[in-house]
Amino acid sequence: MVTPELARSLTEISVEIQRQVGVLIDRRGHVARVVVGDARSVFLPDLTAYRRGRDRLCGLRWVHTHLNGEPLSDDDLTDLALLRFDLVAAVEAQPDGLPGQVFQAHLLPRNPDDRPWELLPPVSVHRLGDDFPQLISALEDEFQRTRREGREGGGGGDRAILVHVSSDARAVAEAGVAELRELARSAGLSVVDVVIQRRDLHPKYVMGRGRLQETVIKAMQLGAELLIFDLNLTPSQVNALATYTDLKVLDRTQVILDIFAQHAETREGRIQVELAQLRYLLPRLGAKQTASALSRLTGGIGGRGPGETKLEIDRRRAQDRIAQLEREVKKLGERRRLRRARRTRNALPVISIVGYTNAGKSTLLNQLTRSEVTAENALFATLNPVSRRLRFPREREVIVTDTVGFIRKLPEELMAAFRTTLEELDEADLLLHVVDASSPEVEQHIDTVRSVLKELHVSDKPTIMVLNKVDQCDGDTVAALGARYQATPVCALQLDTLPPLLARIEAVLWPAQSDAAAQAIARNEADHVSPSEDAPA
Ligand SMILES: Nc1nc2c(ncn2[C@@H]2O[C@H](COP(=O)(O)OP(=O)(O)OP(=O)(O)O)[C@@H](O)[C@H]2O)c(=O)[nH]1
Ligand SMILES: [Mg+2]
Structure with a gap:
């Protein structure tokens, strides 16, 4: 505890040199450091050695003098919070060198009022109790208990x-x-x-x-x-x-x-993600990077850094690895091009499904082609395109391709790494732009997708906008969006909502041959006579 003797030595020196003076005391009562400041503040030394995990107190009390008898300052409370002292105390150094009042504060666990700390009432040095160890251990217990509860509640x-x-x-x-x-x-x-x-x-x-x-x-x-x-x-x-x-x-x-890293399953996907991660990392690798700063960067979330190395990676090696990965991406790109050329020889029309992430692209592909590609309520569930065949009446067939979702402010690094994948869009005869009509951000999503398509130079392709998830929207919203964007409403989860979309696809791909009925539906869709009636009952 802060004894009157210790307080008095601090105040005497403090008054003599007209500076704040303080000591850091560990839990056994030993003085770990002595710190001398100026008249109004002290600059604390680096105390990282005392950090004991992000959610525990650091085991040190910070006791220092104030020359003007002022209570704990904002700086004192900032130090308390950031350095997670067990307690911070300011001892008034009276002009005669004797200690006066003591102001103290400690942090609080989560509480109903969201108060970060408790300011104890000022007391004279001689009336400081010796219940400090109990206070701290009760506090630590309380911190641990609220954390445990939080963890159980928070998934x-x-x-x-x-x-x-x-x-x-x-x-x-x-x-x-x-x-x-x-x-x-x-x-x-x-x-x-x-x-x-x-x-x-x-x-x-x-x-x-x-x-x-x-x-x-x-x-x-x-x-x-x-x-x-x-x-x-x-x-x-x-x-x-x-x-x-x-x-x-x-x-x-x-x-x-990090999501991309977790979802990358194919070899190409993994290479592209590692490339994107390294490109993100490269400008962040300074000449003299400390190990801890680096682990913060490369650690990702659960330590899922770039594939190869963690701590020992340096600029040079990152550059080499980037070059190597770029070569591989290029090689895989060639292979993609070959596959595409073969497909073109087969002359099957290609429909590419594009859209904001989580809009329901994979679900639509599955429903259209009776497939089972991954579709889940998570952003970026799909990383690499999947192609499936879709049969239309009269022996007509098309290839339907799913793509990686877009997002606003798409990181440059990802865009670059996925460029070869997105090149697939070049060969598309028709784009289905799938939109989550139930999202409050639907218009912003549409704009984002359109600007990415423009960047990929495919914005002038024939495009059908598909308003998905209409089962989650009211009829007016669907009608308004449908009219504004000439979009076809569907619920990708329900097969029976798809015929109008199929008819419109036919009308675009085989305009001359599509039957009258299909054309009628397609016109109907485009004019949007009554789109809400097309929505599932
Ligand atoms: N209510 C409703 N949910 C849908 C509909 N279509 C898709 N979903 C759900 O929306 C979520 C996302 O679907 P996905 O098909 O994975 O979406 P995606 O566009 O492929 O997403 P990413 O590949 O992650 O970009 C899933 O939970 C689907 O079940 C729909 O018409 N109505
Ligand atoms: Mg998907």
């Missing part, structure tokens, strides 16, 4: 706090967070809290210091080990944030890369 997976910082309108910010939440879920994480701060980006820490500090405390209270930012962070921001918070810091791109 498996690493625990993450999502952070959105921008000056965008509230609705835009919330849509961004909703998508990030889906991404996190698809990556197997459990989201324990969301922080939205509306302001311009802080150049170094992205969010304001105060909010960052609160977030760190929340992370501790909830046992979260990850901070995920809804934007793409610069390498120096990641470093600054990770160092300041001692949490693993990821951005949106990394989460997407």
